[in-house]
Amino acid sequence: MSVSDLVRKFKRAATDPEAPPVVKKSFDWEPEKAMPAPRSSSSKAAEPAPAAPKPAAGPWPQERPASEPSSVIGTGIPADVSDFAVVYKGAAVKPPAHGYGVDRIADMLAHGSLAGLDKGVKASAVLAALDAAGVSIEDVIHDGVLRYKALVAFEAAKELELQQVRPRNERRVEELKAKVAAFEKEKQAEIDALNREAAAAVSTLTRLQTRQRAEEERFHRTVSLFVEPLPGRVIPMGSRPADAPPAPAPTPASPTPAAEAKSELKLVAPAAPAPAAEAKPAENTPAAPPTSEPGKDEAKS
Amino acid sequence: MSRIADLVQRGVRVTVANQAKGEPAEIPADFFEGHEPRPSARFDSPAEIADFAAVYEEAEIPAPFNGYGVDRMAEILESKRLAALPREVRVAAVMASLEAAGVSLPQVVRDAVVRERALGAFVAAKEREVAAIKQRIETRVATIRREMEAFVGEQNAEIEGLTKGGNSAGSAFAQLQLRKRQEQERLHQVLSHFVADPANPVPVGG
Numbered sequence: 001m002s003v004s005d006l007v008r009k010f011k012r013a014a015t016d017p018e019a020p021p022v023v024k025k026s027f028d029w030e031p032e033k034a035m036p037a038p039r040s041s042s043s044k045a046a047e048p049a050p051a052a053p054k055p056a057a058g059p060w061p062q063e064r065p066a067s068e069p070s071s072v073i074g075t076g077i078p079a080d081v082s083d084f085a086v087v088y089k090g091a092a093v094k095p096p097a098h099g100y101g102v103d104r105i106a107d108m109l110a111h112g113s114l115a116g117l118d119k120g121v122k123a124s125a126v127l128a129a130l131d132a133a134g135v136s137i138e139d140v141i142h143d144g145v146l147r148y149k150a151l152v153a154f155e156a157a158k159e160l161e162l163q164q165v166r167p168r169n170e171r172r173v174e175e176l177k178a179k180v181a182a183f184e185k186e187k188q189a190e191i192d193a194l195n196r197e198a199a200a201a202v203s204t205l206t207r208l209q210t211r212q213r214a215e216e217e218r219f220h221r222t223v224s225l226f227v228e229p230l231p232g233r234v235i236p237m238g239s240r241p242a243d244a245p246p247a248p249a250p251t252p253a254s255p256t257p258a259a260e261a262k263s264e265l266k267l268v269a270p271a272a273p274a275p276a277a278e279a280k281p282a283e284n285t286p287a288a289p290p291t292s293e294p295g296k297d298e299a300k301s
Numbered sequence: 302m303s304r305i306a307d308l309v310q311r312g313v314r315v316t317v318a319n320q321a322k323g324e325p326a327e328i329p330a331d332f333f334e335g336h337e338p339r340p341s342a343r344f345d346s347p348a349e350i351a352d353f354a355a356v357y358e359e360a361e362i363p364a365p366f367n368g369y370g371v372d373r374m375a376e377i378l379e380s381k382r383l384a385a386l387p388r389e390v391r392v393a394a395v396m397a398s399l400e401a402a403g404v405s406l407p408q409v410v411r412d413a414v415v416r417e418r419a420l421g422a423f424v425a426a427k428e429r430e431v432a433a434i435k436q437r438i439e440t441r442v443a444t445i446r447r448e449m450e451a452f453v454g455e456q457n458a459e460i461e462g463l464t465k466g467g468n469s470a471g472s473a474f475a476q477l478q479l480r481k482r483q484e485q486e487r488l489h490q491v492l493s494h495f496v497a498d499p500a501n502p503v504p505v506g507g
Contacts, residue, residue, distance in 0.1 A: 078473070079470070079473040079474050079476070079477040080473040080476060080477065081477075084480075084484055102488060102491050102492070105491055105494075106487065106490075106491045109491065109494060119494060122494060123494035123495055126494065126495075127495070137495050140491075140492075140495070141492055141495065141496060141502065144488045144491060144492045144502070144503055145502045145503065147484075147488060148485060148488050148502070148503040151481050151484055151485060152481075154477075154481075155477060155478065155481050158474055158477055159474065161470075162470055162471060162474050165466075165467060165470050166467055166470075166471075169463040169464070169466065169467045170467075172459075172463055173460050173463050173464065176456045176459055176460050176463075177456075177460065179456060180452070180453050180456045180457070183449065183452055183453070184449060184453070187445050187448065187449050190445055191442050191445055191446075194438045194441055194442055195438070195442070197434070197438060198434060198435050198438045201348075201430075201431045201434045201435070202431060202435070204348045204349050204427075204431075205348055205427055205428060205431045207348075207349065208348045208349070208424055208427055209424060211353075212420055212421070212424045215353060215417075215420055216304050216305060216417055216420070217304065218375055219304070219305050219371050219375070219413040219416065219417055220304040220305055220308060221375075222371055222374050222375040222378055222413070223305060223308065223371065223409070223410050223413050224308065225316075225317075225378070225388065225391070225392055225395075226315060226316060226317050226392065226395075226396075226406055226409075226410070227308070227309075227313035227314060227315055227316060227328065227406070227410055228308075228313060228314055228316050229307075229308055229309075229310075229311060229312075229313060229314075230311050230312040230313060230314050230327060
């Protein structure tokens, strides 16, 4: 037996004129135990159990003002909401009272018994089931439309939020940057003033030290006209080198300062090819000629 | 060591011949000791003081005997009348004025020593003041820099948070758009079983 036959049987059973009038019960298309596991992203969880079927409403779309999605969708619901059921609930989208909403129909279409069948066959089967349950397909379509509208509204609300958040954040960032720049400017000015203060103090000290040296120099210049340090600078009074008897040639081992001075004179003189008569008195004559003077000796050498 | 202190550290010998009678030819080093300026950690006189006289006064340097100290002697030597004359003449003139004032040469030299010490103490005090100022400023600058670092860090953290928040909001919205298209597609698919495509109230997702 094909599915079409099955559907026809269902329809006949549901509309048999000879059958005694019975109150329509909700059609248990998919008993709980036979139903597949509910989809995580659907709003099926929010749907109540199928209730008594409602007479079919007028053709879709009909005005159903009570079922319009809320205009404040998205308020308080994050954009990354895990389940759109929350969005539908927030938009006050309720499944039809008979329980046959778009989610339930989706589950019916995906049921294993209809797997692999043609799309039209599946639709016919579902329509037959709905018919049997006294449910109008318009109700299902209306439920789908409401959910779609709720989704669109939610997306629009989130887009609006984003559009508001971005400039607000950018304004705040600019404010913070300006605040940082002003703070840095103020503090840098304080640092600059402190550095100027330090530089001025150092400069003043340098000028003072210069003036101190000048004052000390002035004191020294004045006092040194009248006094001199005791040791070192006191030149011992002695005979002038020209008056002293000629000293013997100094030995390199023990030169004395005075001998060094004289040896310089004597060592330089023989370097030039001077006459022997002139060189001999300088070295060997004990008494220098009375007219000879150190300056002149130097000039000769 | 300063110049006068250097000069007198081992005593001095008077190099002028025309001293008053009874004046010593040599002045020992200990003659200049024991005349330290007032021990003071600080001077009220400012570093840029125009005249050091105030410094000497603050250091409680005694006034030179009969007003004849090293300053007066320097003034005489630098006077226009003597400036052009030979050294010996200037020295003789000063010695004559010293004798007339009843002031001895050692007293004048000691006056120079004491003033130089006072000036040295003053400059040392000012050096300490400047060092303290520099230290205070360095500390303050370091504090300011720390304040700046903390403030800027705090503000930058907020800026970063805002930027990150904006980015994550954009990312979350992009994810929402994707998921919304999928859901829309699902609704469209379900309804497409019953409504032909042009009349399907839920358009194709995407």
